[in-house]
Amino acid sequence: MNDDKAVYRLMIIEDDIGxxxxxxxxxxxxxxxVKIAENFRNVMTEFAEYQPHIVLLDITLPFFNGYHWCSExxxxxxxxxxxxxxxxxxxxxxxAMNMGADDFIAKPFDxxxxxxxxxxxxxxxxxxxxxxxxxxxxxxLLNMDDNTLIFKGERINLSKNEYRILMILMKNKGRVVxxxxxxxxxxxxxxxxxxxxxxxxxxxxxxxxxxxxxENFIVTRFGVGYIIDEVM
Numbered sequence: 001m002n003d004d005k006a007v008y009r010l011m012i013i014e015d016d017i018g019x020x021x022x023x024x025x026x027x028x029x030x031x032x033x034v035k036i037a038e039n040f041r042n043v044m045t046e047f048a049e050y051q052p053h054i055v056l057l058d059i060t061l062p063f064f065n066g067y068h069w070c071s072e073x074x075x076x077x078x079x080x081x082x083x084x085x086x087x088x089x090x091x092x093x094x095x096a097m098n099m100g101a102d103d104f105i106a107k108p109f110d111x112x113x114x115x116x117x118x119x120x121x122x123x124x125x126x127x128x129x130x131x132x133x134x135x136x137x138x139x140x141l142l143n144m145d146d147n148t149l150i151f152k153g154e155r156i157n158l159s160k161n162e163y164r165i166l167m168i169l170m171k172n173k174g175r176v177v178x179x180x181x182x183x184x185x186x187x188x189x190x191x192x193x194x195x196x197x198x199x200x201x202x203x204x205x206x207x208x209x210x211x212x213x214x215e216n217f218i219v220t221r222f223g224v225g226y227i228i229d230e231v232m
């Protein structure tokens with residue numbers, strides 16, 4: 001049994017609910033928090049909202065296979081991924097590792113063996129003070145660990161000020177952020193911007209978001225500030 005006080009989050013991306021639930025029960029006995037994926041069309045939104053410390057991933061899934069989701073996760077996250085699959089021939093195991101998986105466990109497997117693997121990878125992978133920080137809205141994923149923005153698998157390059165503005169707005173999703181608060185936050189990073197410079201940065205950020213397919217991502221509340229609406 002894991003006696004560490006740190007609570008790790010496990011995400012199970014497995015469409016066989018019987019297998020997923022049995023893993024969940026066992027993992028919770030090992031003091032893990034567990035989420036079973038529900039929307040196999042849009043796994044990345046659930047991933048970003050839950051921010052797991054480790055992922056169990058089947059190969060055969062509805063809509064997109066496990067290799068697809070492994071590739072999508074690896075575009076912006078180094079979270080440990082263990083494939084669990086009955087397709088355990090050498091070609092699939094090699095492909096999984098080449099896609100960025102940390103391990104491959106063949107079905108059927110012993111639950112105790114799986115938990116031991118998970119615990120070993122968590123111990124090897126984490127100083128718990130280093131947590132995953134991802135903000136998500138409309139499928140756009142902002143990784144606060146490396147200041148990157150990913151949308152539909154593509155990286156959107158942001159300047160330091162553009163990243164900071166977007167991060168503040170996404171953290172306050174559904175609430176208006178005043179221009180004064182944005183400028184104060186930028187000053188904290190030694191970017192001494194005035195009203196005009198802020199407007200220029202917001203306009204450049206909007207153009208990049210529009211070009212990537214994220215139209216009207218940032219909405220102006222005239223005389224008040226800016227907002228990222230929760231419902232679009």
